[in-house]
Amino acid sequence: MADQKEIIRLQDLAYEMRQKLLNLCGSYQGAVHIGGDLSMTDLLIGLYHHALNVDPKNIKMPERDRFILSKGHGAVCMYIAMAMRGFFDYDEIVRTYGKLDSAYGMHPCKVQLPGVECSSGSLGHGLPMAVGMAISARTKGEKHRVFCMMGDGESAEGSVWEAATVAHSQNLGNLVVIVDRNRQFMTSFSEDLVKLEPYCDKWRAFGFRVVEINGHDMGEIIDAFDSLPAPDSDQPTAIIANTVKGKGVSFMEHNLGWHAGKLGPNDLAQAMAELKAAYEKERGC
Amino acid sequence: MSDSFNFGALFSGRDVIGSTLHEIGLKNDKLYVVTSDIGGALKDFKRDLPTHYIDTGIAEQSAAGVAAGLALEGNIPVIMGMIPFLTMRACEQVRTDICYQNLPVRIIGTGGGLTSGGGSTHNAMEDIAIMQSMVNMTVISIGDPNMIRDILYLGMDYPGPMFIRLAQGKADHLLYEPGSQKFEIGKGLIARDGKDCTIFAHGEMVFQAILAAQELEKEGISVRVVDMYSIKPLDGELVEKCVAETGNVIVLEDHLMYGGLASSIADYLMDHRIEPRSFKRMGIPQVYAGFGSGEELRNKYHYGLQDTIDAVKACVK
Numbered sequence: 001m002a003d004q005k006e007i008i009r010l011q012d013l014a015y016e017m018r019q020k021l022l023n024l025c026g027s028y029q030g031a032v033h034i035g036g037d038l039s040m041t042d043l044l045i046g047l048y049h050h051a052l053n054v055d056p057k058n059i060k061m062p063e064r065d066r067f068i069l070s071k072g073h074g075a076v077c078m079y080i081a082m083a084m085r086g087f088f089d090y091d092e093i094v095r096t097y098g099k100l101d102s103a104y105g106m107h108p109c110k111v112q113l114p115g116v117e118c119s120s121g122s123l124g125h126g127l128p129m130a131v132g133m134a135i136s137a138r139t140k141g142e143k144h145r146v147f148c149m150m151g152d153g154e155s156a157e158g159s160v161w162e163a164a165t166v167a168h169s170q171n172l173g174n175l176v177v178i179v180d181r182n183r184q185f186m187t188s189f190s191e192d193l194v195k196l197e198p199y200c201d202k203w204r205a206f207g208f209r210v211v212e213i214n215g216h217d218m219g220e221i222i223d224a225f226d227s228l229p230a231p232d233s234d235q236p237t238a239i240i241a242n243t244v245k246g247k248g249v250s251f252m253e254h255n256l257g258w259h260a261g262k263l264g265p266n267d268l269a270q271a272m273a274e275l276k277a278a279y280e281k282e283r284g285c
Numbered sequence: 286m287s288d289s290f291n292f293g294a295l296f297s298g299r300d301v302i303g304s305t306l307h308e309i310g311l312k313n314d315k316l317y318v319v320t321s322d323i324g325g326a327l328k329d330f331k332r333d334l335p336t337h338y339i340d341t342g343i344a345e346q347s348a349a350g351v352a353a354g355l356a357l358e359g360n361i362p363v364i365m366g367m368i369p370f371l372t373m374r375a376c377e378q379v380r381t382d383i384c385y386q387n388l389p390v391r392i393i394g395t396g397g398g399l400t401s402g403g404g405s406t407h408n409a410m411e412d413i414a415i416m417q418s419m420v421n422m423t424v425i426s427i428g429d430p431n432m433i434r435d436i437l438y439l440g441m442d443y444p445g446p447m448f449i450r451l452a453q454g455k456a457d458h459l460l461y462e463p464g465s466q467k468f469e470i471g472k473g474l475i476a477r478d479g480k481d482c483t484i485f486a487h488g489e490m491v492f493q494a495i496l497a498a499q500e501l502e503k504e505g506i507s508v509r510v511v512d513m514y515s516i517k518p519l520d521g522e523l524v525e526k527c528v529a530e531t532g533n534v535i536v537l538e539d540h541l542m543y544g545g546l547a548s549s550i551a552d553y554l555m556d557h558r559i560e561p562r563s564f565k566r567m568g569i570p571q572v573y574a575g576f577g578s579g580e581e582l583r584n585k586y587h588y589g590l591q592d593t594i595d596a597v598k599a600c601v602k
Contacts, residue, residue: 110357110386118357122381128347129382132354132362135317139336159378162347170339 002222010218014045015279026268031260037077039182039243044081051225056086059115065144068118070126071151072107087115124157131163134175147176153185168207173233182245186259203238215241295456298430299326305434310334317362319352321345345370349378356388368394368409383446384419391440395454398539399582405573414544416448417517423447424517426487429460435468452489473520479509481601482533487513490537497593521553532562533600542568563600
């Protein structure tokens with residue numbers, strides 16, 4: 001079981017990260033993919049602040065774990081999680097996000113932003129590249145893992161299952177897929193127009209070891225990461241994280257209108273107040 | 286193979302690929318082969334380097350993505366497959382995963398033009414238009430089966446992605462005595478000199494252009510044949526030189542008439558305000574070509590050997 005102090009440390013970071021996300025969503029002149037950012041916030045904190053072996057002072061460290069954000073529209077969420085880990089400067093992200101010549105754009109670009117492993121944004125592309133990286137590590141005897149964060153919606157892309165087939169065929173125990181199963185696509189809810197269930201069974205059928213967790217329960221998140229099989233084992237893992245799109249802000253949760261958007265000052269204040277109240281309740285303040 | 290050289294003898298480019306990749310792979314562990322259920326010529330590689338031979342199954346999108354992932358880790362992956370599926374099924378992966386990240390992936394496609402014999406599903410007539418439109422992509426078309434060896438060796442050190450087009454690759458015509466030519470990316474090659482007209486060709490069409498030039502010589506017409514194996518980057522200086530020296534230009538290619546080499550040369554001429562005495566495109570019109578051998582189809586669509594001879598005669602009048 002996860003250490004309680006570690007859980008609290010990570011929860012505090014997740015609270016701080018949600019505030020940072022909302023602030024950016026209130027200050028940036030365009031739309032931010034805030035719904036899917038909030039659904040994977042806890043997962044990204046669990047990764048960048050607990051699970052991933054990375055070093056912001058040595059971004060090319062050969063033995064680092066690789067992280068690929070296949071749901072590239074959540075880039076700002078990754079930028080902030082990485083900034084909080086020391087990779088980037090949060091204030092610079094807020095100041096330049098989406099602007100001309102900024103390295104911080106809507107979808108991450110490896111060429112413009114060193115520290116990002118892989119450019120992404122076109123859905124269904126992350127897993128094939130993660131598989132290639134995992135094959136490389138495997139054939140070279142390297143001991144790091146390759147983590148790939150997907151949205152559930154992009155698992156309608158055939159290329160995901162093409163890559164899953166390769167991962168299974170190549171026995172990639174060093175590959176970890178994390179699915180942000182927030183059950184909302186851009187214009188519909190999962191199972192409404194597009195059926196993904198039985199979702200965990202699909203990954204099992206493709207040869208993956210499947211772990212289903214609550215993607216907002218920090219204890220479950222770090223347990224899933226801490227209990228990963230050794231990188232030189234032979235079965236890839238899929239962590240299916242059940243999440244809520246817009247998590248933590250009542251008017252965003254379960255609301256198709258908040259796939260992406262800009263927060264006005266009143267809504268921002270309300271969202272911040274809700275986050276604070278929930279946090280204080282959790283902490284018994 | 287005997288050590289004497291016979292122009293036009295048939296030789297398998299795929300075998301050259303197989304032996305060259307095997308040879309490189311034994312020395313360089315950065316080389317990976319990624320295929321989508323293609324690769325009979327790669328059996329030596331597969332046997333001796335099994336961990337570096339990745340078969341994705343019949344799945345070109347993941348082949349391109351997996352190759353990008355391998356390249357992100359500092360490797361040099363070679364994807365082998367049939368051109369329409371690599372360039373169209375996996376088009377976006379090639380563009381976004383490979384070209385956008387400027388990764389040194391080598392994409393080797395077989396069945397260039399109408400040579401596949403498989404009909405329009407397997408014909409490759411749009412590939413150069415698609416591939417040369419991609420930022421960072423280098424586009425090479427192989428005319429002589431032995432050329433592929435030099436290009437693959439060049440490709441081990443060349444930055445960025447590269448698309449390498451072969452004709453059928455099973456039995457292609459030898460054009461050059463092995464070792465007699467130096468192939469460089471961004472250069473064209475005068476395969477046969479002449480002064481009345483230049484035929485710019487690539488791939489399989491270089492052989493046909495040389496045959497046409499040989500026929501025309503008997504009638505006193507002197508034709509220069511340029512092997513433009515490097516379609517992108519284009520050897521613009523050579524284009525200028527040929528226009529200046531021969532005046533008449535024919536571009537002959539087993540590809541749609543618009544979007545391929547002819548378009549690149551026409552663009553170059555227009556951009557540099559160079560007006561040849563005459564300019565003619567010979568290639569595939571706006572049609573899904575159907576069945577038949579490459580030669581039969583070229584004749585049907587008026588860019589066969591006799592058509593080439595006639596076109597030269599018409600322009601030198």
